[in-house]
Amino acid sequence: MMLNGCDIIMEVLIEQGVDTIFGYPGGTVLDIYDALYRYQDKIKHVLTAHEQGAAHAADGYSRASGKVGVCLATSGPGAANLITGLATAKADSIPMVAITGNVATSMIGTDAFQEVDTIGLSIPVAKHSFQVKSIKDLAPTLREAFRFAKSGRPGPVLVDVPKNIQLSSAEFSPMPAVEKTPDAEPDKALLDKAVELINESKRPLLFCGGGIINANCWDLITPLAEKADAYASFSMMGLTTMDGTNERYLGMNGMHGRLASTKAFTEADLIIAAGVRFTDRATGNKDKFAPKAKIIHIDVDIAEHDKNIVADITVAGSLETALGYILENIEQKNNPEWHEIMKLFKQQEEDAKIPHDCLMPWDVINAVQAKAPADANIATDVGQHQMWVAQHYTFTKPRTHLTSGGLGTMGYGMGAAIGAAMATGKRSVLFTGDGSFGMNLNELATAVTQKLPLTIVILNNSRLGMIRQWQSLFFGERFMATVPDRKTDFVKLAEAFGAVGYRAETLEEVNAALDKAFSIDTPCIVECIVPSDENVLPMVPPNGTIDNVILK
Amino acid sequence: MNEHFAVCIIVTNMAGVLTRISSLFSQRGFNIDTFTSGATENPAYARITITATGDQRKKDQLLKQLSKLYDVKKVEVMQPENTILRELMIVKIKTEGDKLREVIDASSVFGGKVVDMNPGTVCVEMCGKGTKLDAFLNYVKAYGILEYCRTGLIAVERGSNCMFSQPVEDAE
Numbered sequence: 001m002m003l004n005g006c007d008i009i010m011e012v013l014i015e016q017g018v019d020t021i022f023g024y025p026g027g028t029v030l031d032i033y034d035a036l037y038r039y040q041d042k043i044k045h046v047l048t049a050h051e052q053g054a055a056h057a058a059d060g061y062s063r064a065s066g067k068v069g070v071c072l073a074t075s076g077p078g079a080a081n082l083i084t085g086l087a088t089a090k091a092d093s094i095p096m097v098a099i100t101g102n103v104a105t106s107m108i109g110t111d112a113f114q115e116v117d118t119i120g121l122s123i124p125v126a127k128h129s130f131q132v133k134s135i136k137d138l139a140p141t142l143r144e145a146f147r148f149a150k151s152g153r154p155g156p157v158l159v160d161v162p163k164n165i166q167l168s169s170a171e172f173s174p175m176p177a178v179e180k181t182p183d184a185e186p187d188k189a190l191l192d193k194a195v196e197l198i199n200e201s202k203r204p205l206l207f208c209g210g211g212i213i214n215a216n217c218w219d220l221i222t223p224l225a226e227k228a229d230a231y232a233s234f235s236m237m238g239l240t241t242m243d244g245t246n247e248r249y250l251g252m253n254g255m256h257g258r259l260a261s262t263k264a265f266t267e268a269d270l271i272i273a274a275g276v277r278f279t280d281r282a283t284g285n286k287d288k289f290a291p292k293a294k295i296i297h298i299d300v301d302i303a304e305h306d307k308n309i310v311a312d313i314t315v316a317g318s319l320e321t322a323l324g325y326i327l328e329n330i331e332q333k334n335n336p337e338w339h340e341i342m343k344l345f346k347q348q349e350e351d352a353k354i355p356h357d358c359l360m361p362w363d364v365i366n367a368v369q370a371k372a373p374a375d376a377n378i379a380t381d382v383g384q385h386q387m388w389v390a391q392h393y394t395f396t397k398p399r400t401h402l403t404s405g406g407l408g409t410m411g412y413g414m415g416a417a418i419g420a421a422m423a424t425g426k427r428s429v430l431f432t433g434d435g436s437f438g439m440n441l442n443e444l445a446t447a448v449t450q451k452l453p454l455t456i457v458i459l460n461n462s463r464l465g466m467i468r469q470w471q472s473l474f475f476g477e478r479f480m481a482t483v484p485d486r487k488t489d490f491v492k493l494a495e496a497f498g499a500v501g502y503r504a505e506t507l508e509e510v511n512a513a514l515d516k517a518f519s520i521d522t523p524c525i526v527e528c529i530v531p532s533d534e535n536v537l538p539m540v541p542p543n544g545t546i547d548n549v550i551l552k
Numbered sequence: 553m554n555e556h557f558a559v560c561i562i563v564t565n566m567a568g569v570l571t572r573i574s575s576l577f578s579q580r581g582f583n584i585d586t587f588t589s590g591a592t593e594n595p596a597y598a599r600i601t602i603t604a605t606g607d608q609r610k611k612d613q614l615l616k617q618l619s620k621l622y623d624v625k626k627v628e629v630m631q632p633e634n635t636i637l638r639e640l641m642i643v644k645i646k647t648e649g650d651k652l653r654e655v656i657d658a659s660s661v662f663g664g665k666v667v668d669m670n671p672g673t674v675c676v677e678m679c680g681k682g683t684k685l686d687a688f689l690n691y692v693k694a695y696g697i698l699e700y701c702r703t704g705l706i707a708v709e710r711g712s713n714c715m716f717s718q719p720v721e722d723a724e
Contacts, residue, residue: 119568123575128622131568148622303616306609 005138005166006035012142016177018070020044020422022054026074028101031166049442051078055085056415058096063402064377064420068149069096076114086156087125091406095154097145104164118160127155135168143178151181153301154214183300183318190315194296195329201270203338204230210237211275217320218398220327229333231342233261235276236390237405244394254282256387256536259352260345265290266546267341274298274319278308288545298322352551361459362392363507364528369393371514377420377428381413381436384465387536389431411439417454418447427453435464447523448498454523461532469535494525501525558603558707562626562716565598569623580614586704601706626716630707640703641685643676646696662688
């Protein structure tokens with residue numbers, strides 16, 4: 001059938017299984033919005049307050065559901081506003097497709113109204129970007145964008161569609177949804193060596209990252225830990241790859257990791273790392289990282305091998321195949337000495353906890369944990385609250401933790417929480433700080449319009465806490481620009497947006513507010529007043545080791 | 553330890569691809585020494601030759617990152633002992649007084665060709681390995697180099713082996 005470009009976009013989205021997109025209209029996407037009007041029974045368009053929110057929502061949609069999230073923006077400022085969202089998704093390997101309008105091809109390069117070099121802007125922040133220059137390329141390019149977004153190491157792909165292409169017509173025939181290109185088969189010889197190392201190991205440690213989520217193979221982690229008689233540490237992106245209540249689950253490692261988790265790396269004799277990339281925040285001083293261990297590094301992206309850490313065995317390709325093969329071929333191990341060591345580390349972690357007599361951020365996190373459904377989407381912004389959630393929240397289901405791990409994007413959480421709630425139909429909880437919330441709180445309007453079950457927990461310390469912490473520890477307490485001295489009334493702000501707001505200063509008030517917040521299925525802010533000078537601990541200083549850990 | 557190396561990259565012959573390649577070098581902290589691009593036997597693809605400097609680990613990382621780019625079909629580091637490396641240069645040299653003969657003699661020793669002459673100046677075209685061109689420039693420096701322009705290296709493996717071959721009709 002002959003269709004114009006806008007209808008081709010709609011038809012390809014439908015054939016790819018897209019039923020929800022996040023976007024903001026504008027001059028060069030008016031015709032696409034006209035098509036959305038006609039297709040509104042098949043594609044739900046969610047109007048956000050800002051294109052950045054749309055990008056984060058598409059990202060959150062993807063993280064929560066495993067599907068490719070889609071956002072739509074106009075040319076110029078619309079495209080420019082997507083950039084932070086694309087960079088966030090790229091850093092965390094999240095598959096999404098961003099569609100942007102552009103001025104007509106005859107106008108490109110003339111500094112036309114709302115013209116910007118979208119492709120040029122997107123190059124370092126997208127996995128790839130396409131500009132469609134001929135109507136016959138439109139459908140194949142969109143399909144290719146979906147395939148490329150989810151294949152290999154996933155990431156965001158941008159498709160820029162000039163206005164005249166939207167209005168041209170071409171023959172269109174529907175196709176089945178594109179499949180991801182199968183991951184490469186891991187090298188069996190290398191896997192056999194890995195099996196041998198695990199069989200020989202007395203103190204094995206799994207190190208699990210977000211790649212396991214992307215590979216949808218989290219089911220292999222607990223059996224692998226049990227058969228290898230190993231413990232498991234996690235990068236922040238990998239926190240939901242194992243049930244957090246399992247006794248082998250040590251939680252996040254690294255700069256703000258849990259003590260036993262970080263210490264495990266110093267005593268382990270073998271690290272089995274899967275879907276992680278050994279960032280500086282996870283390893284500390286790379287020269288002194290895991291000093292007694294051999295390292296097996298399994299990743300779908302060959303470029304991660306030997307990038308940050310030189311491993312003893314690097315396995316490229318499908319994580320599911322690699323971990324499945326290892327699980328099947330290793331012996332059932334028994335490592336009693338390792339349990340003794342880890343028991344000691346866990347006790348040390350317990351002993352390092354400092355009692356407090358006022359409302360602490362983790363008291364709030366624990367209170368939310370007690371009341372929130374296990375399958376709630378837990379989104380965070382970036383900073384101290386993000387670390388406290390990573391340390392204290394016990395995740396039991398995969399894809400329930402949404403956080404900007406690699407890029408560290410303050411303001412990520414609002415959009416992500418919205419996208420996750422729309423993807424799953426389940427409640428989203430956003431943990432945020434007064435600083436991060438200030439970045440994209442405009443999206444509260446979106447959540448209200450969509451009547452989303454969204455609980456926003458603001459850990460308000462009246463500080464830009466994480467930067468303040470660094471100024472406190474490394475800059476002689478010269479607090480520059482981290483004491484905002486704002487007079488924002490978050491309860492009134494919630495009401496102004498058409499949401500509900502509560503303020504809590506004690507644990508009783510927190511519990512009472514949460515009871516109310518979880519009883520309603522529309523957006524609600526719970527502002528919790530927490531101390532201003534609390535630091536995230538433990539802390540391994542930048543480029544440090546566990547020997548430099550700050551515990552109080 | 554830093555080494556100087558040449559990389560050949562086969563890319564889809566499309567607008568914007570050069571930007572993506574050069575952007576990757578700067579994103580990963582590499583200085584490009586030379587960069588050349590041109591058509592290949594298959595019009596769907598272009599061949600880029602880049603020379604850069606870096607240690608082994610950074611080089612490996614760069615090659616892997618290059619190979620992940622959507623438009624990149626093949627990446628190869630050229631082995632110097634088995635590669636024909638050539639660069640073209642045009643130099644404009646002062647030839648005051650009786651120096652003209654000396655400059656012309658020197659350029660023919662280096663295998664160069666005089667392509668333009670004016671009273672007081674001469675333009676010499678020269679092709680060869682970078683080190684030969686450097687040596688010539690060094691020699692004629694005393695006469696006075698007015699300007700020169702170099703294309704950057706191109707590289708092809710010796711023998712019958714080809715880096716990338718795809719029949720034209722199969723091109724994507």
